Amino acid sequence: MPTEPDAANIVELENVSRFFGTTPAINGISLNVKRGEILGIIGRSGAGKSTLIRCINGLEKPNSGSIRIEGREISNLTESQLQPVRRRVGMVFQHFNLLSAKTIEDNIALPLKIAGQKPEQRKKRVAELLDLVDLADKAKHYPSQLSGGQKQRIGIARALAAEPALLLSDEATSALDPETTQSILELLKNINKQLGLTILLITHEMDVIRRIADRVIVLDKGEIAEQGSVWQVFARPSAPTTQSLLQVLTPQLPEAIANRLSSHVQDDAVVRVKISGEAAKRPLFNDLTYATGVTAHLLHGSMDTIQNQPIGTLFLQISAKDQSRLKAAIDYLTQNSDATEVLGYVSGDA
Known part of the structure; x- marks a missing residue:
């Protein structure tokens, strides 16, 4: 029997499975994302990260199990019923997904326009967000005029436009160089602190987890291999998958x-x-x-x-x-x- 929703959690998954044919992409996953935390989910390619995040934002329906966003069960909602839930969930993508024919301010304003917000309200909100990501001078530019890091900052601003309760970051720094990655992670951490925003961070890089996350879940073949506070998992990894992922950060004998x-x-x-x-x-x-x-x-x-x-x-x-x-x-x-x-x-x- 499903447990009662916990107000301290933004996301609650209970025994969630998603199969493609007879192959489980995720298999019996239970996890919570606490309000105000940064939870990192890491695993190799094929571990089930993308399927998991698509189930959380409603793009995939699980074959079994329960998914709750802010206490509301979403597993069986229709597409129209999912719309208000999705407005509570912002999404940041690896390849930015900005509309090349629209200016930066129009890209950020798009979710607000779809939601029916008035032009003057949209303009004010866009200005606030451009200040937040330190790109106020780029409002009239087009995506092709920006660097990769600037595009990702705009992607983050757009994801925050509707004031979501949860930000999903899907490999948001994978296409960036190390210096730019650091600046984006610092931005996400500042947003987490300033706005109290809950962030679920999907990545295959342990260094990203080390720099920003409060807690980490390690996925392997669609199942949770290990989880815990970041420092404890890094200090005492018990699962072979975790130990392997940490090798790149762990000193080796010369x-x-x-x-x-x-x-x-x-x-x-x-x-x-x-x-x-x-x-x-x-x-x-x-x-x-x-x-x-x-x-x-x-x-x-x-x-x-x-x-x-x-x-x-x-x-x-x-x-x-x-x-x-x-x-x-x-x-x-x-x-x-x-x-x-x-x-x-x-x-x-x-």
Whole structure:
């Protein structure tokens, strides 16, 4: 039996499935998008992201399950019944979808015109939105006169025209260069803070999730593989899909050292330590030496801060000549980290 709507949620999906023939694009998905949060949904191509977002905006009807937008069940609504619901949901696309024959102000005003808003009201709202996205001087321009980043800013402004409760962003930065991507993500975050707008962000890039999302859901083959707060999922990924997606952001042992690793015990052990949260705020090396008498040398690694929490991957070199002392060091690190692993051994200085 479906649960009662929760006023704290803008979107509620309960056991939603969508099949194409006998193949499930999404299979038994349940999730909530909380009012005012930025939820990132990530997965590889074919994971079900596009089908999921099309079900949420009513372009696809699920074969089973419940979808509620602001408490209203939309799964069985007709096209005409969906129109007022869609006005509460703004959409930002990967390739902007601006009308080339219309000026920027006319592109932004289009949803307001369709909704029957008077010209003077449309003009005022368009001016507000152009200020919000910092493109007030582009009102009379055409899309062909704008850069990719400017086009996406206009796409965001248009999506906000009808003052939606929810903004759906479908790979909104995939066609942009890194610097422009950063500026668009900062804009979305500012809009989230200033307007209290709820954002559901579909992406295949973990770096986008890291920079902007409060919470992340990882999709794999149409099902939820993992979910949680961004910093915790990044620090302690449990699903193989998540671990694979994070590889591009996770420091790797330098090739020159990796090529020298041996499984046979030699002079020094090379140890990978993953650390986060409170444990990452303590003086790890000093504590290790104090507790075990063992000195570790830092070979490589990095620390990051996500949602005000430190997260790091460190590669350490520890003497393996005294196996009992090495074991004590590994035991200590294991107890005081998210994960500790001896990768192999090297002879001499690494």
